[in-house]
Amino acid sequence: MILVVVEHDRGTIAAAALEALTAGARLASDRDDVVEALTIGASADALADQLATYGAAAVHQAHHDLLSDYGPEAWGEVVAQAAVTLRPTTVIATGTDRGNEVLAHAAARLDQPMVANCIEFTDGDVFHVTRVRWGGSLLEEAAVDASPVLFTVAHHAIEAQPADSPGAAEPRPFEPDLDPSLARSVVAERVERVAGITLSTAPVVVGGGRGVGSAEGFASLQELADLLGGVVGCSRAVTNNGWRNHTDQVGQTGTRIAPDIYFACGISGAIQHWVGAMASKNILAINTDPNANMVTKAGYAVIGDLHEVVPAISAEIRRRRGVN
Amino acid sequence: MKILVCVKRVPAPGARINITADGLAVDTAFLGFTTSPHEECALEAAVQLVEAGGGDVTVLTLGPAAAEEQLRYAASVGATSAVLLATDGSDWDPQRTARAITAAVADLEATGGPFDLILFGNESADSGGFQVGIRVAHALGRPIVNGAKGISIVDGTAEIWREADAGREVYRLPLPAVVGVKEGINLPRYPTMKGRLASKKLEIATVPATAEPGTQTMVSLRAPAEQASKTVVLGAGVEAVPAVVDLLESLGVLR
Numbered sequence A: 001m002i003l004v005v006v007e008h009d010r011g012t013i014a015a016a017a018l019e020a021l022t023a024g025a026r027l028a029s030d031r032d033d034v035v036e037a038l039t040i041g042a043s044a045d046a047l048a049d050q051l052a053t054y055g056a057a058a059v060h061q062a063h064h065d066l067l068s069d070y071g072p073e074a075w076g077e078v079v080a081q082a083a084v085t086l087r088p089t090t091v092i093a094t095g096t097d098r099g100n101e102v103l104a105h106a107a108a109r110l111d112q113p114m115v116a117n118c119i120e121f122t123d124g125d126v127f128h129v130t131r132v133r134w135g136g137s138l139l140e141e142a143a144v145d146a147s148p149v150l151f152t153v154a155h156h157a158i159e160a161q162p163a164d165s166p167g168a169a170e171p172r173p174f175e176p177d178l179d180p181s182l183a184r185s186v187v188a189e190r191v192e193r194v195a196g197i198t199l200s201t202a203p204v205v206v207g208g209g210r211g212v213g214s215a216e217g218f219a220s221l222q223e224l225a226d227l228l229g230g231v232v233g234c235s236r237a238v239t240n241n242g243w244r245n246h247t248d249q250v251g252q253t254g255t256r257i258a259p260d261i262y263f264a265c266g267i268s269g270a271i272q273h274w275v276g277a278m279a280s281k282n283i284l285a286i287n288t289d290p291n292a293n294m295v296t297k298a299g300y301a302v303i304g305d306l307h308e309v310v311p312a313i314s315a316e317i318r319r320r321r322g323v324n
Numbered sequence B: 001m002k003i004l005v006c007v008k009r010v011p012a013p014g015a016r017i018n019i020t021a022d023g024l025a026v027d028t029a030f031l032g033f034t035t036s037p038h039e040e041c042a043l044e045a046a047v048q049l050v051e052a053g054g055g056d057v058t059v060l061t062l063g064p065a066a067a068e069e070q071l072r073y074a075a076s077v078g079a080t081s082a083v084l085l086a087t088d089g090s091d092w093d094p095q096r097t098a099r100a101i102t103a104a105v106a107d108l109e110a111t112g113g114p115f116d117l118i119l120f121g122n123e124s125a126d127s128g129g130f131q132v133g134i135r136v137a138h139a140l141g142r143p144i145v146n147g148a149k150g151i152s153i154v155d156g157t158a159e160i161w162r163e164a165d166a167g168r169e170v171y172r173l174p175l176p177a178v179v180g181v182k183e184g185i186n187l188p189r190y191p192t193m194k195g196r197l198a199s200k201k202l203e204i205a206t207v208p209a210t211a212e213p214g215t216q217t218m219v220s221l222r223a224p225a226e227q228a229s230k231t232v233v234l235g236a237g238v239e240a241v242p243a244v245v246d247l248l249e250s251l252g253v254l255r
């Protein structure tokens, strides 16, 4: 049996959970096995129907007082106990902050390896995976000798797909035995996000790099972003200089963006920046250096000084809209 | 506050990552090295906590002798003791790394007293296993939360906040605790002249790293397939602007 840990937040399923379940269903069909789901906390009981659509033959529903909100240690302990009790050959979780965190806790408890962020996996005498390193800039082939095999599926590596024939998603209560001390790492308080577009969801991102030259230099990028209903992004050189807040940073250690268009202004296109920007549907590089990596990798480029080009783009947009 | 920070030495590639002929390592022949970014911020967080409330910061790395460079850098920005768990520089799997670090923490605490806080990065930049800190915390029986964007010490608890899809999550971990830090929690300082001098005098406790390997084995490394792209150059300077705005219109982003 293949067990998929379903990521959710107080009952709201994470998109990545359906990707993990799709991966589990695929692996199950390869080896004539079944895929089952594990939901943690009563708030997730209602997800069973949706999990059926994606092929779950059964849904193990873990219930306990300590599971009313997220807690990495408590969740990891539940997964470890489920692995011992239900004896899956493989446990799959989401390749997200929470999924990697929970499965690492389970792996520590089971003293087994945990392979983070896999994009491919094949069963055999030894379990083989392809996983991402450097935030996606490098791939690693690895062999895993473990029982059970624990791995997470890199977010967006697999498209979530309903199963050919839905699973029964038969609900099965699972009563973990949790030490009260695990309450120590359950979420104590929350500050809900104010609605609005964020860097990761914005349809337009106007990004600036060292070439912008100063914090003030970002005014023209902000203006263009505002005109197009987008947001400003930046490179790590910019955050390191204190010109922008880290919340604007695109890249391996910043945010992954996927806008309709990314304007990369004065950004050289180092690989750690590129991995954060490569999911953009279109990239327009504005750079004085025609050989900059960003220019050669982008779909479109303007060779020139961003301080002249960016304000002129805003002016032309205003002119065509008939406002000045 | 006694704080331990675990940092990893990683190469700093530019436009691409090249791989050695045997496919087993990043070709670092023409690369500089740095401290993995999340850990650089973990170190800064530790130094700030000690500046505010007293105590000291120890920095630990597992890696080749050359990782001395990262330990001295840490001393130049505020760490006062350093431990090098020396390896031959080969890629250690996460279980093995965690076992070696756990044993080293036990040794350090046996002689120097317990650490109130042990800080890790959220994930290492090069291997990105998302687990060494969690394994060490579990082995030590201490709580851990990853992804910290804020740490403050309030009445014997470490108050942590982090970003999640729904907003900020706040955790209150009783000390001693372990925290995985994310870049953005602070802006790491640059070394001062005084710091640089201090770092030259730093005594590094070097111990050979020993630990049983885990059962996840790297077979090879490769670059991801890249879509061959041909860049459409829309022009030079402001003359390109009408073509840019035509493009925006055709992409439908000019609503």
Ligand SMILES: Cc1cc2nc3c(=O)[nH]c(=O)nc-3n(C[C@H](O)[C@H](O)[C@H](O)COP(=O)(O)OP(=O)(O)OC[C@H]3O[C@@H](n4cnc5c(N)ncnc54)[C@H](O)[C@@H]3O)c2cc1C
Pocket (backbone or CB within 6 Å): A208, A209, A210, A211, A212, A234, A235, A236, A237, A238, A249, A250, A251, A252, A253, A254, A255, A265, A266, A267, A268, A269, A270, A271, A272, A273, A276, A286, A287, A288, A289, A292, A304, A305, A306, A307, B010, B011, B012, B013, B014, B034, B036, B037, B125
């Ligand atoms: C482990 C690790 C993780 C990292 N994570 C990230 C990350 O998440 N995000 C990130 O961005 N970086 C990251 N980096 C840093 C990365 O390697 C680069 O150092 C950084 O992206 C460079 O930023 P930049 O392109 O703004 O600066 P530079 O590389 O200095 O490039 C500046 C560019 O601006 C152009 N330019 C200059 N003046 C003008 C002008 N007037 N008009 C137009 N163009 C001009 C230049 O031709 C050049 O191409 C990471 C590095 C490491 C080692």
Ligand SMILES: Nc1ncnc2c1ncn2[C@@H]1O[C@H](COP(=O)(O)O)[C@@H](O)[C@H]1O
Pocket (backbone or CB within 6 Å): B006, B007, B008, B009, B036, B038, B039, B060, B061, B062, B063, B094, B097, B119, B120, B121, B122, B123, B124, B127, B128, B129, B130, B131, B132, B133
């Ligand atoms: N070789 C190492 N030396 C010291 N700390 C390490 C080492 N490898 C990993 N770590 C720490 O463990 C964290 C998580 O690493 P990883 O599990 O590889 O993503 C890193 O951010 C570091 O703080």
